[in-house]
Amino acid sequence: MASLPITPWPTEQAEIVPLPRPRLVAVETAAQPAVAAARLSVLEWSIVALAERDSIASLREPGRIAAALESLFGLHRPNKLANPRLEVLRRLAVFVWRQGWKVPKSELQAFLAEGFTLDHYELVQASIAASRNPALKRGSIR
Template identity: 75%
Template sequence: MASLPITAWPAEPASVMPIAKPRLVPVEAVAAQTPAAAARLSAIEWSVVALAERDTVASLREPGRIAAALESLFGLHRPNKLANPRLEVLRRVAVFVWRQRWKVPKSELTAFLAEGFTLDQYELIQASIGKQLSSSRQRGGRS
């Protein structure tokens, strides 16, 4: 049977690296550093998101000549575009989120980001609308 030779114990004890003392950080300081805390929408932007609940995806398309003629002939109403381009882009994204959940076209998301919104704000809109939809389903509202 083979064995390994036993070496003598070292004369000096091995050096031990000191461990840094844990630092306590208040929860509020950590929460302030997270990106979700930085994502905010103004009151007017939240009202645009709420108004978008009534619009359909069809309201986002430009009507053709025949559709425009039929609308004027029969007095059909189309939702107006918002005058502010930033708010219109927000409305368009919100309509897609209300109607199609996470299936927002890449072109709409690109326009959303080009208007100065952030992905954190997009996720905030998604979370808010998702909560609203799930609470309305629990109450027996629309699905």
């Protein structure tokens, strides 16, 4: 069994050096940069508005049988958007229109991964909630 050598305890007392007293420094709160409010472009708002007509089923990929039935009976499914950023916004907006705040975590993560922020998410939620409730549009609820 290996062990470390034990050094004897010093018999002399070590000199205690006093530490300097801490200084308080004032912090400027006005110097912090202002956070810009979250905004969506006109195109992005139109995607949110168009998502009102889509159902949750429009977000799922059709299976082989569903695709065959759609082609056989001429059923139409909403197309995905070509721009991945707008498609993620559309998917999130469909969930918000249909389920309110019950948006799947994976959809919210994809939304954030495309460069949107939680402020954008709250803006979409508030806008859709206001369009559902006329009292919120008038600003009578405080």
